[in-house]
Amino acid sequence: MAASDLLIKGFLETSFLDWDGKIVSVVFLPNCNFRCPFCHNAALVLHPDTLAGVPVGRVIAFLKEHTDFIDGVCVTGGEPALHAGRGLVEFIAELKKMNLLVKLDTNGTDPDLLERLYKDKMLDFVAMDVKGPLDGRYDKLSGVKSDLAKIKRSIGLIMDSGVDYEFRTTIVPNLLYDRDLEDLAKEIKGAKKFVLQQFDHRDTLDPSLSNCEPYSAEKLKEMAEISGRYVKNVVIRGK
Ligand code: SF4
Numbered sequence: 207m208a209a210s211d212l213l214i215k216g217f218l219e220t221s222f223l224d225w226d227g228k229i230v231s232v233v234f235l236p237n238c239n240f241r242c243p244f245c246h247n248a249a250l251v252l253h254p255d256t257l258a259g260v261p262v263g264r265v266i267a268f269l270k271e272h273t274d275f276i277d278g279v280c281v282t283g284g285e286p287a288l289h290a291g292r293g294l295v296e297f298i299a300e301l302k303k304m305n306l307l308v309k310l311d312t313n314g315t316d317p318d319l320l321e322r323l324y325k326d327k328m329l330d331f332v333a334m335d336v337k338g339p340l341d342g343r344y345d346k347l348s349g350v351k352s353d354l355a356k357i358k359r360s361i362g363l364i365m366d367s368g369v370d371y372e373f374r375t376t377i378v379p380n381l382l383y384d385r386d387l388e389d390l391a392k393e394i395k396g397a398k399k400f401v402l403q404q405f406d407h408r409d410t411l412d413p414s415l416s417n418c419e420p421y422s423a424e425k426l427k428e429m430a431e432i433s434g435r436y437v438k439n440v441v442i443r444g445k
Contacts, residue, residue: 209300212293214260215250219268221280225309225331228277233265235294238285240313241349242337243412244378244405250284251411262297269304278307278330287316295319298328309333314360315353324367332364332371338382339389347381349411358393365397374401374443377429379421384432391433400437402430404444 216234218224224232236254238247249257269276279301286294301308309331310323323329336357337347344352364371373394377387387402394400405420421429423445430440 207291207293207296209266209293209296210262212262212289212297213254214262214265215254215257215284217260217265217268219272220276224280224282225278225307228307228309229275230278230280230307230309231265231269231272231276232280232282233260235281235283235286235289237288238283238313239288239315239350240285240337240352241411242347242376243349243381243410243415244376245411246406246409247284248409248411254284262293266300269301269306273304273306276306278309280309280311282311285313285315286310287312287319290316290319295322295328298323299326302328307331311335312360313337313348314357314364317356317359317363320360320363320367324363324369329367329369332367332369334360334364334371334373336361336373336375336390336394338375339386340393341389343386343389347378361394365394370398372399372401372441373397374403376403376405377421377426378405378415379418384429387429388432388435391436395436397437399439399441400433401441401443402426402433404442406444 215236218232221232238251307330311333314334338344426442433440
């Protein structure tokens with residue numbers, strides 16, 4: 207496989223929001239092995255064929271032209287790891303050749319890929335979604351039968367990598383309560399950063415969540431305090 211084989215279904219030339227303190231381009235890769243009911247990328251996850259592709263050459267040409275301005279690239283999805291054997295590794299290698307920083311967003315289901323990318327020094331930041339406590343409760347948040355052993359292995363690799371990272375969880379009312387969050391935070395005890403993402407009930411993969419009101423800002427603060435017993439740096443993201 208070559209970098210040019212990578213299937214890209216979205217390209218944001220410039221973002222100030224996807225990597226704290228960095229100006230990045232964002233590439234969106236299709237498909238996902240999860241079906242999180244609160245997902246906002248339904249088209250990318252369920253119907254990627256309806257989205258126009260973005261030629262890798264166009265992305266690379268833009269980045270080459272703007273190396274003075276763009277710090278790096280955020281590779282997101284869908285689940286980027288599904289493209290491990292389909293040009294993803296080669297694409298990241300191209301970015302590194304251009305001295306660009308690389309951030310990978312992942313649901314942590316492919317620890318082998320993470321291990322390989324860390325070994326080859328191809329990552330500068332990893333943001334991993336941890337959907338919920340790492341037990342039977344995970345499946346209702348991921349929407350599939352989850353391989354928890356793989357997810358736990360990814361968490362361990364990320365924490366031991368020496369590369370910057372964050373774990374993040376979308377706080378969905380009716381799916382995540384105080385006790386769930388505390389159990390989750392225990393699983394990532396000692397992590398560098400834990401982001402609690404406010405749930406947004408618009409355009410969710412499971413339409414029944416459109417009636418679900420997000421927790422209040424005060425409630426999220428309370429949950430951040432609970433998480434703070436296990437992770438020092440807990441951040442609330444979203445309104
Ligand atoms: S992991 Fe969940 S939220 Fe992320 S793209 Fe897949 S289905 Fe959507």
